[in-house]
Amino acid sequence: MSQNRQELLTRDAECYAGERLRVARLNYPPRWVTIGISSMCTNHCTFCSYHSLDARDGGSNVYGLKYVMPLVRFKSQVDFFHAGRVPHVHICAPGEPFLHPDIMAMIDHVIARYGKASFQSTFNRVVMARGDYLSKILDRRVQISYIVTDIQAGEATGHEAIKRGSSFADLLTTLQILSDAGIRIIGNFIITRENHANLPGLINTLYKHGIRLRLNVENLFPHMFNEFTAMENVYHLGDRDIAASLQEARELAKATRESIELTLPTPFGDPVARCSVFWDKIQIWPVKGVDPARYDENLVPHACNAVVRGDMNSLGYVSDYPDVMALWNNPKLVALRTKILAGEAPDRFCWSCPCGVALKGSGLDKVSGPAF
Numbered sequence: 320m321s322q323n324r325q326e327l328l329t330r331d332a333e334c335y336a337g338e339r340l341r342v343a344r345l346n347y348p349p350r351w352v353t354i355g356i357s358s359m360c361t362n363h364c365t366f367c368s369y370h371s372l373d374a375r376d377g378g379s380n381v382y383g384l385k386y387v388m389p390l391v392r393f394k395s396q397v398d399f400f401h402a403g404r405v406p407h408v409h410i411c412a413p414g415e416p417f418l419h420p421d422i423m424a425m426i427d428h429v430i431a432r433y434g435k436a437s438f439q440s441t442f443n444r445v446v447m448a449r450g451d452y453l454s455k456i457l458d459r460r461v462q463i464s465y466i467v468t469d470i471q472a473g474e475a476t477g478h479e480a481i482k483r484g485s486s487f488a489d490l491l492t493t494l495q496i497l498s499d500a501g502i503r504i505i506g507n508f509i510i511t512r513e514n515h516a517n518l519p520g521l522i523n524t525l526y527k528h529g530i531r532l533r534l535n536v537e538n539l540f541p542h543m544f545n546e547f548t549a550m551e552n553v554y555h556l557g558d559r560d561i562a563a564s565l566q567e568a569r570e571l572a573k574a575t576r577e578s579i580e581l582t583l584p585t586p587f588g589d590p591v592a593r594c595s596v597f598w599d600k601i602q603i604w605p606v607k608g609v610d611p612a613r614y615d616e617n618l619v620p621h622a623c624n625a626v627v628r629g630d631m632n633s634l635g636y637v638s639d640y641p642d643v644m645a646l647w648n649n650p651k652l653v654a655l656r657t658k659i660l661a662g663e664a665p666d667r668f669c670w671s672c673p674c675g676v677a678l679k680g681s682g683l684d685k686v687s688g689p690a691f
């Protein structure tokens with residue numbers, strides 16, 4: 320990396336520290352861009368707003384939207400964000416990235432631009448075998464910054480009940496191979512009132528199998544299309560049973576001597592939670608209501624309820640902007656930041672979000688039922 324680029328990246332990081340949640344028009348580019356490359360998936364995870372069978376009639380704005388991002392479009396977007404000094408792009412999908420026929424070319428393009436690449440997968444055995452993808456990942460082990468996957472329990476029944484269509488045994492085998500190769504793994508565990516007791520067992524299983532990873536314990540985005548995604552299943556401040564599971568998990572993770580690194584969730588109702596996504600990152604994702612021909616360049620914050628249930632279907636299209644700063648300071652994004660700084664909610668569905676509930680106009684006044 321040239322000295323000039325390094326100096327600019329350092330300056331951007333300083334601006335981020337000074338401007339985050341303070342000003343609406345920013346002097347630094349997004350810290351992170353997630354590029355969703357395709358909607359094809361082998362799973363129907365219970366919580367998934369795109370593929371859960373319950374999402375179909377459950378009010379999801381994204382269920383069943385079909386698209387595949389062409390390689391040429393992917394490359395031009397990576398080049399655009401790299402030229403705009405976005406420090407990190409992440410390959411993801413409202414689906415399984417390894418179902419995209421050009422996935423390895425995409426990973427290699429990110430490596431060519433950034434030196435490293437990160438991506439998401441559920442490691443379906445048939446899909447991975449079809450492209451000999453595990454060997455190809457291992458060949459690039461030095462250039463892979465990390466791989467993200469979901470893991471919902473330390474045994475098959477609990478995991479597969481939530482990650483419908485996936486195989487716990489296959490996932491565990493793959494994680495062992497990746498961990499033995501020294502590849503950094505990030506496991507996402509969504510904690511709820513229903514499944515919090517799975518967490519200690521998960522840590523025990525990972526440790527027993529010698530798998531090193533960072534385990535992100537995350538609160539649920541309650542999309543409200545089935546019992547798992549109901550408001551009543553969300554981890555709230557004061558949930559003693561969940562606090563006890565988290566404490567047990569903390570102690571178990573500590574005993575692994577850093578094999579398992581744990582990050583903890585923000586409970587619903589936490590008074591210090593703030594919506595900071597519009598200062599941090601942006602994502603390319605399809606949403607109902609935008610031009611389907613532009614799904615592969617449609618910008619959203621992430622898959623929160625403002626997008627999945629509310630009215631936030633587009634923050635712009637990548638190719639409409641001459642550079643990253645024009646995109647990042649577009650009128651929609653500046654207006655959203657201005658609202659949040661004034662204590663107002665960006666969307667009528669923010670009441671259902673741990674970091675939006677306290678904002679004025681979050682819609683909470685129109686909601687009956689959920690116990691906060």
Ligand code: SF4
Nearest residue numbers: 360364367370413414
């Ligand atoms: S693997 Fe991911 S995209 Fe596929 S159904 Fe599950 S959560 Fe949705």
Ligand code: SF4
Nearest residue numbers: 594623625669672675
């Ligand atoms: S507060 Fe609203 S816009 Fe912010 S992350 Fe939550 S749902 Fe999304």
